[in-house]
Amino acid sequence: METGVSLDRAIQISLSNPLKRQVETIPLEEARGRVTSVPLASKVDDPRFDNSAMDGFAVRASDCQKEGAILRIIGTSQAGGERPPQVREGQACGIMTGAPLPQGADAIVMIEDTEVEGENVSINGPARTGFIRRKAENLSLGQEALPSGTLLTSAAIALAGTMGHGEIEVITRPKIAILSTGDELIRPGQELSHGQIYESNSHALASLVESMGCEAVRHESANDSLGELRETLDSLSYCDAIITSGGVSMGEWDLVRKIMEEEGHLSFWRMRLRPGGPPLFGTWKGTPLFGLPGNPVSSLVVFHVLVASWISKSLGYHDEMGPSLSEKVSVRLESDVSGAPGKLCLRRIRIRSEEGELLATTHTHQGSGNIHSMVAHNGLTLLPPDSDAKAGDIIDALWYR
Numbered sequence: 001m002e003t004g005v006s007l008d009r010a011i012q013i014s015l016s017n018p019l020k021r022q023v024e025t026i027p028l029e030e031a032r033g034r035v036t037s038v039p040l041a042s043k044v045d046d047p048r049f050d051n052s053a054m055d056g057f058a059v060r061a062s063d064c065q066k067e068g069a070i071l072r073i074i075g076t077s078q079a080g081g082e083r084p085p086q087v088r089e090g091q092a093c094g095i096m097t098g099a100p101l102p103q104g105a106d107a108i109v110m111i112e113d114t115e116v117e118g119e120n121v122s123i124n125g126p127a128r129t130g131f132i133r134r135k136a137e138n139l140s141l142g143q144e145a146l147p148s149g150t151l152l153t154s155a156a157i158a159l160a161g162t163m164g165h166g167e168i169e170v171i172t173r174p175k176i177a178i179l180s181t182g183d184e185l186i187r188p189g190q191e192l193s194h195g196q197i198y199e200s201n202s203h204a205l206a207s208l209v210e211s212m213g214c215e216a217v218r219h220e221s222a223n224d225s226l227g228e229l230r231e232t233l234d235s236l237s238y239c240d241a242i243i244t245s246g247g248v249s250m251g252e253w254d255l256v257r258k259i260m261e262e263e264g265h266l267s268f269w270r271m272r273l274r275p276g277g278p279p280l281f282g283t284w285k286g287t288p289l290f291g292l293p294g295n296p297v298s299s300l301v302v303f304h305v306l307v308a309s310w311i312s313k314s315l316g317y318h319d320e321m322g323p324s325l326s327e328k329v330s331v332r333l334e335s336d337v338s339g340a341p342g343k344l345c346l347r348r349i350r351i352r353s354e355e356g357e358l359l360a361t362t363h364t365h366q367g368s369g370n371i372h373s374m375v376a377h378n379g380l381t382l383l384p385p386d387s388d389a390k391a392g393d394i395i396d397a398l399w400y401r
Contacts, residue, residue, distance in 0.1 A: 001261075001282075002268040007344055011309050013267050014281045017288045018314035019214075019240055022172040028161055031152045034170040035213045035315070035322060040146040043164030045136035050101040052077075053131045057092040057114055057121055058084075058105035064127035070120050077102055092121050101132055108132060139163065149318035151213070156321075171315055173215045174240035178202045179232060180221040181246040181256060182294060187220070200371065201245040201299050205292070208303050209243070212311045213323040224253045230263070237287045243307065246294030249278045256280070256291045264289065272385065274340040275368040276302040295368040301346050301380065304398065326379070326398040331360035333393050339383040348377035351399050360397060 002013065023037040052058065063071060076094035077084035087093050087104035095101070095108065106129060113125020139145055145163060146156060152168070160168055185199035186192065199221050206216035217239055222232045224247070236242050247256035248269075257280060260266045266282040276298040280291040290307055292299045308325050317323055331351055339345040349360040360381075364373045381389070382396040389395050 001266045004270045004272055005268050006272050007305055010268060010271050010279075010281065010306055011313070014288070014290070014306070014310045015313055016267070017281075017283055019174045019288070019311060021315050022174075023169055024172045025167050025169050028157065028166055028168060031157050031160070031168050031170065032154070033213070034152050034168070034173075035317060036146055036148055036150045036152065037169045037171045039144040039148050040150075040160055040163060040165060040168065041142050041144045042139045042162075043141070044139075045141050046139040046162055047133050047135055047137065050135050051079075051098050051133050052095045052101060052108050053097065053133050054108055054110050055097050056095060056111045056131070057109045057123075058087055058095045058102050059092045059107055059109055059123070059127050060087060060089065060105060061107040061127045061129065063090060063092075064107070064109065064123045067124060069123045071123060073116070073119050073121055092123075106132075147318050147321060149316050150321040151317075151323045171213065173213060174311075174315070175215045175217050175238075176209045177236035177239040177242045178205045178209065178216055178218045179236065179242065179244045180294075181224065181229065181244060182221065183224045185221040185246075201292075201294070201296055204296070204300055204371075205243055205245060205303060208300070208308070208325065211323065211325060212308055213315070213317070214240075214311060224255055226255055226259055229255050229259055233259070233284050233289075237285045239287065242284060242287055242289040243303075244289065244291045245299050246292075248280050248291040248293060260284070260289070260291065271302075271306075272343045273302070273305070274343045274345050275366075276305075276346065277343070279306065293368070296371040297348075297368045297374055300371075300374055304380070304400075305346065324401055326400050328382070329358055329379075329397055329399045330394055331358045331379070331397045331399075333389055333391050333395060334359055334361040335391050337362070337381055337383065337389045337395075339387045339389070340385065342385050344385060345381060345383035345387075346398075347381040347383065348373045349379045349381055349397060350377045351379040351397065358399075 071092035074091045075085045077099040079098040084102040087102045093102045107127035108131035109127050115122040180202045188198040206218045209216040244256050247254045264284045269280040279302050351360045363376045378400045380398045
C-alpha cells in the first residue's frame with residue numbers, strides 16, 4: 001500500500017483496477033445521455049442532393065440580370081415530392097425549403113422578391129447561388145462525425161439520425177454503489193435527535209455518478225459497526241465499483257479504512273490534496289472501491305478530481321466530447337488565495353467571463369464541511385503544493401460544466 005500519494009499517482013494506481021468496459025446496441029430513441037462505444041460514420045451524404053435554403057423560385061442566374069425579368073413557371077419542387085422538371089432558358093420552378101434543386105437551375109430567388117401573374121413570375125430581387133445547399137457540404141458518405149466516447153446529447157442524437165443510424169452501439173452503464181457510513185446519519189426529512197445530522201453525501205455522489213454516464217446504486221447509510229459494514233459491502237460487491245463516504249481517516253471509528261486494511265486489498269491511503277486528504281482506493285472481493293472523506297466538500301472535490309478521471313479513462317471517454325464534470329482553464333484572480341504546504345490546493349472559486357477573460361474570486365469560507373461553498377462557487381483552483389497566489393495572478397483552475 002502507498003500512502004500520501006499525489007493526484008496523478010492516485011489516478012495511475014486506481015487505473016490498475018479499471019471499470020470493465022462493456023457495450024450494447026440500443027435504438028436511437030433511447031440514446032439520450034449514453035456514450036458511443038465506436039465511431040459513427042455517415043451512411044449518406046448530407047445533404048443528399050443540392051437543395052434550396054429558401055422558399056422561392058429556382059432559376060438560371062443568366063435569366064435574372066435585369067430587375068423585373070418575366071419567367072414562365074413550369075412547376076414546383078417540393079421536399080419529398082416527385083422529381084422536378086428541368087429549368088430551361090426563360091423558365092422558373094417554384095421551390096420549397098429543403099426541396100431538390102431542379103436540373104438546369106443554378107440560383108434561387110426568395111419568394112419575397114417575386115410577384116406571380118398567372119403562369120409567369122416577375123423577378124424583383126437578386127438570384128442567389130448562396131441559397132443553394134450543395135450535396136455533401138455538411139457530411140460525405142463514410143465520414144466519421146461522432147468519435148468513440150461521445151456523450152449523446154440532443155444535437156449528437158440528431159446528427160446520428162441524420163447520418164442514418166437507427167441503432168447505436170454504446171457503452172453499457174456500469175453500476176456504481178454509493179454508501180455513506182456513520183451512526184450520526186439519518187435520512188433527510190426525518191426528525192433529528194441529539195447528535196444526528198442529515199445524510200446528504202450519497203445523494204450528491206449518486207448525481208455525479210449519473211452525470212459521468214454510470215448507473216448509481218445508492219444504499220442507505222451503514223452504522224459504525226464492522227459487522228454491518230462487512231455485510232453491506234458484501235451485498236454491494238455485485239456492482240462494478242463501490243464508493244463509500246466517511247470512515248477513512250485515523251480515528252477509532254474510521255471503519256472503512258480499518259476493514260479495508262484487514263479484510264480488503266488496499267492500494268493507497270491518503271492523498272496530497274486540500275481539501276480531501278484521507279481518501280483510499282483498493283478492492284473489496286475483487287470490486288474496485290473508493291473510500292471518500294465524510295466531509296461533504298472533501299467528498300465532492302475528490303470525486304471531481306479523482307473518481308471522475310478514473311471513470312473517464314476506464315471507459316475510454318473522448319477528451320472533449322465525452323461526459324465530464326469540469327474543464328481545465330486559466331483564470332485571473334481578483335483576490336489573494338493561499339495554498340497548502342506540500343499539497344495540491346483546491347480552493348473553491350467563482351469564475352466569470354468578462355471582456356474575453358476569465359476572472360475568479362471567492363465568496364464564502366473554505367471549510368470542508370461548508371457544502372454551501374460548492375453551490376456559491378463554480379470552480380476549483382489548481383494551486384501547486386507550497387504556492388500562494390495574489391490578486392492579478394493567472395492560475396490553472398477547474399471550471400464546473
